Amino acid sequence: MGVSTPLLGISVLAYMMVVFYFGWLGYKQTKDNDDYMLAGRKVNPFVLAFxxxxxxxxxxxxxxxxxxxxxxxxxxxxxxxxxxxxxxxxAFVIFGSRTRRMGANLKAVTFPELIGKRFQSRFIQGFSGALITVFMPLYAGSVLIGGARFMETALNIDYNIAILILAIIVAAYVITGGLIAVMYTDALQGVLMFVGMGILLVLTYSKLGGVTEAHQALTNMAYLVPDNLAAVGHTGWTTMPAFGSPTWWTLVSTIILGVGIGVLAQPQLAVRFMTVESTRSLKRAVLSGGPFIFMMAGVAYIVGALSNVYFFNTQGMISLEVAGGNIDKIMPEYINSAMPDYFVIFFLLTLLAAAMSTLSSQFHAMGTAFGHDLYREGIMKGKIGKTINVTRAGIATTIMISVVLAYILPPGIIARATAIFFGLCAAAFLPMYSGAIFWKRMTRQGATASLLVGTFASLFWLTFIHAKEATALGISQALFGVDTILTGTWTLVDPILVATPLAFLVAIVVSLMTEPASKEHIEQCFKKN
Amino acid sequence: MLGITDPQIWVAYVLCFVSAIGCVIYGILHWND
Incomplete structure (x- = not known):
């Protein structure tokens, strides 16, 4: 790390103080359960988008x-x-507007509660809450590890202590300030991320001589693809992988479709549609939401690919060689060697903001799923009062589970956790959620069947067929003596391509075979308010 | 185009820009709905 640790320490401290100030503001504004769970349903469109x-x-x-x-x-x-x-x-215009309206009609305060009330089923609410409680800590654990690794290398803090510090800091403002604190600190962190990534894009293109020149240089490097990567379909950095190759299947099914579609059914994101006061707010949020995603993901991927040109020009090596074969080290290596010191500090803060903003949303979503949906509504059948403290206890419990997971899970498993969680949400929730807000004829039985089939088909495919997880988990090997029970291309196909269509099919068939909900209930769900 | 020969890649590159700008235009057009 080329930057001075004291200067970085002061920057991190100043940033933390601003975050805590926003968290304290959230705490002061939280008066009741609606404030704590949904930020009072009157969030500014810009704050929503960021x-x-x-x-x-x-x-x-x-x-x-x-x-x-x-x-x-x-x-x-x-x-x-x-x-x-x-x-x-x-998500905002088509799913968001209907989600917000139905959430207000049914007085739902969480994503599982919205679905549960739409289908008049405590089981759906409790089971969805349980699914989030069990699997979201895996995803949160992986983000916690990413943030702690940054603190370890940048601030020379012991990795195990860094996990604890990060979890306690985020927990402090999530537990006290609820979703108001989460959304306002997220928006602040989003602004920091937007500026950091914008500077990174400009500095990278200017360092490499311009847009077309940089791309052309990268195109000309195709002959440098290592043999072992070329063997699995890698054809160069400005071309798609060979059609049908293992690299192509991973890119298209797990990354592009898994994450690209899975985002629609993320509980911690869908709940945000219920935090604004009107459909107009959601349309206004599109204005800043689109450019924000471009500046985050678009810039990270363009710069990541172009790092090859920089390293080849300066060291005669491709990025993967410079990073010692570890793809997680490519971006830090590039930032440290190509960027000026002042920007390295700013970028490290950007990364810390990215970790904390995702963590706070996960903590809030899984805590409410456990405290409100699973415990209060699912197990206690709503017999305990609507106090914020039950939810707070739920958040504290699930944070502890995430911290334990961050300590005990091996790196190989945890790195896949994001894609696993997105894929599982797509299969378990997306058919049921889409039916809930778009199809009045969808029945409780159809929704329940789709939730169960999507969940278990996805978990079965992960455990026994999709090679990356099945091999790492070892359950198939222990039971049947083989890494995967199918062979060939099937082991490359992501569960989202199998479990999600299956769950959609089950939702439609079972709904058409069962009695629809009463006309009064459907009118209550879909009325314009 | 733009130093990228594979149309599958430059279409994606341009689509990223166009969709981000499209979001801005949509937001402005519907600001006073």
Whole structure:
């Protein structure tokens, strides 16, 4: 690390003080359960857009996927296009407006509660809450690890202590200030991220002689692709991988479709649509949401790929060689060696902001899923009062689970946690959620069947067929003596391509075979308020 | 185009810019709905 630790320490301290000030403001403004769970349903469109984007984009998106672009090239730009078109435009304008309206009609305060009340089913609410409680800590654990690794290298803090410090700092303002604190600190962190990534894009292109010149230099490097990567489909950094190759399947099914579509059914993101007062606010939020995602994901992937040109010009090596074969080190290596010292400090703060903004949203979503949806509504059948303290206890419990997971899980498993969680949400929630807000004929039985089939088909595919997880988990090997029970291309196909269509099909067939909900209830759900 | 020969990549590159700008235009056009 070339920058001075005291200067960085002071910058981090100043940043933390501003974050705590915003957290304290959230605490002061939280008067009742609606404030704590939904920020009072009157959030500013800009705050919605930036907090949604900052919660969506974590350290792993910038470092992990940026490093992926450094290793495999610009094909991942299709994910950016998906994130803007599906993750912002379709999510806000088409899903968001109906979600907000139905949430207000049914007085729902969480994503599982919205679905549960739409289908008049405590089971759906409790099971969805349980699913989030069990699997979101995996995703939060991986973000915690990303943030702690940054603190370890940048501030010389012991890694194990860094995990604890990061969790306690974020927990402090999430538990006290609720969603108001989460969204306002997220928006602040989003602004920091936006500026940091904007500077990074300009500095990179200017260092490499301009846009076309930089791309042309990268195109000319195709002959440098290592043999072992060429063997699995890598054809260069400005070309798509060979069609049908293992690299192509990973890029298209797991990354572009898994994350690109999975974002629609993320509980911690969908709940944000219920925090604004009107459909107009959601349309206004599109204005800043689209450019924000471009400046985060788009810049990370473009810069990650172009780092190859910089390293080849200065050291005669490609990025993957400079990083010693570890793709997670490509972006930090590039920032440290190519960028001026003042920017390195700013970029490290950008990364810390990316980790904290995602963590705070995860902590709030899984805490409310555990305290409100699973415990209060699912287990206690709503017999305990609507106190904020039950939710606070839920948040504290799930944070502890995330911290324990961050300590005990091996790096190989945790790095895949983001994609696993996105894929699982797409299969378990997306068919049920889409049906809930778009199809009046969808029945409780159809929704329940779709939730169960999506969940278990996804978990079965992960455990026994999709090679990356099945091999790492070792359950298939222990039971059947083989890494995966199918062979060939099937082991490369992401669960989202199998479990999600299956869950959609089940939702439609079972709904058409069962009695629809009463006309009065459907009118209550869909009325314009 | 733009130093990128594979149309699958430069279409993605341009689409990122166009969709981000499209979001801005949509937001402005519907600001006073």
């Amino acid at each position: 907090s949604y984007g900052a919660a969506f984009i974590s350290t792993s998106a910038i470092i992990g996927f940026g490093g992926y672009a450094g290793a495999f090239g610009l094909g991942i730009l299709w994910l950016v296009a998906m994130n803007i078109i599906v993750g912002i435009f379709i």
